[in-house]
Amino acid sequence: MQVYLVVLTFIAFLLLLVMAAIRPKHSKLNMFELERRVDQGDDNAKIALARERQIGDVVSLQRVLIAVLQVLVVLLSELTFGLYIGIPIAFLVALLYGAIARVWFIKKLAEWLYERCEKYILEFIKGAPVLVKFLRSAPMSSGSHVLHIDSRQELQHLVAESAGVLTPEEKKLIVNSLSFNDELVSKVMTPRHQIDFVKKTEFLGPLTLDDLHKLGHSRLPVVSRDIDHIVGVLHLDGLLALDIKRSTTAEKAMEPKVFYIRENQTLQHALMAFLSTRHYLFIVINSDRETVGLLTLEDVIEALLGHKIVDEYESHDSLRAVASRSLRKHNHSEKHADV
Known part of the structure; x- marks a missing residue:
């Protein structure tokens, strides 16, 4: 009789471990996607949706069985080992069964058993709705379930x-x-040290125009004394029709309207400003109104799209792109070293 009780206690404990190790798997698709696929006539999605809606009841039945098995182990422990030994054993079981159930081979056994029994469990839930509703302790998956995004x-x-x-x-x-x-303007602008510019007194003869076009920009800032005193924007495309026999200065050929934007403004603000002003080049300034960079409409669009929009064969005004490809040839003697 004693051996019989020991074996029975061990079997009850093993069943408790297996039951605690069961983890019903949810569908990889959320309820919205399952319902969408069902509406499109996907039979597999229909089965998965029905199963997903019953997962809560499966968990409820699992909790009930775990509670029953815990009580059974406690009673069998007291009957088998007596009150003074059985109670400590039952106490240890209650404390440790969850941790023991996470051992890999017990989890594998539980997964194997559940996969073979799930169909019958779901049929039982479907066939006994009143009992299942009475035992229900886990929330059901609602068809109107929405995946919440918190940030x-x-x-x-x-x-x-x-x-x-x-x-x-x-x-x-x-x-x-x-x-x-x-995102801030300062992140995508062409920095001050990479800005190409032309002085307002520069004569736009054939050689000068050729040098300016080789820079690769379609527009350049025009300065009076230095880069902190920008007085206009020179549109190189508009100089194609310039009479090369009569040189003119950059000041006469430039557009005098200059737009400034703070380096701590957002790209959204910059985009709205580009659209409202219908200009494509802004001078970026700091709190002291010093020039810290240049911003083009293309810079902003590239930040929005996440990739370059310039074709290598097109004329473009990406000052950053040109500056990074054709770095200035300053301080590059034949024998030099950076330290």
């Missing part, structure tokens, strides 16, 4: 981790769009 960063992470749904270009566009409002 913009979380949404960016979900987009970046979405595999097979979005192309890399689409991911980049969405992620950049979400952070666009927070």
Whole structure:
């Protein structure tokens, strides 16, 4: 009789471990996506949706069985080992069964058993709705379930981790769009030390025009004394029809209207300013109104799209792109070293 009780206690304890180790798996698709696919006539999604709606009841039944098995182990421990030994054993079981259930081979056994029994469990739930409703302790998955996003960063992470749904270009566009409002002008502008400019007194003869076109820009700032005194913008495309026999100065050929933007303004503000002014080049200034960089409409659009929009064969005004490709040839003697 004693041996029989020991074996029975061990079996009850093993069942408790297996029951505690069961982890019903949710569908990889959320409820919205499952419902969308069901509406499109996907039979597999219909089965998955029905299963997903019953997962809560499966968990409720699991909790009931765990509670019953715990009580059974306690009673069998007292009957088998007596009151003074059985109670400490039952206490240890209650404390440790959850940790023991996480051992890998018990988890594997529980997973194997559940996969073979799930169909029958779901049929039982469907066939005994009153009993299941009475025992229900876990919330049911509602068809109107919505995936809650608690921060913009979380949404960016979900987009970046979405595999097979979005192309890399689409991911980049969405992620950049979400952070666009927070990006500052100073991040994408052409910095001060890379700015190419022309002095207002410069004569625009054939050689000068050739040198300016070789810079690769379609427009350049015109300065009076230095880069902190910009007095206009020279549009190189508009100089193509210039009479090369009669040289004129940059001051006469330039557009005198100059637009300034603070370096701590957002790219969204810059984009709205570009659209409202219908200009494509802004001078970036600091709080002391010193020139710290240049910003083009293209710089802002590239930040929004997340990639270059310039074709290598096109004429463009990406000052950053040109400056990074054709760095100034200053202080480059034949024998030089940077220390």
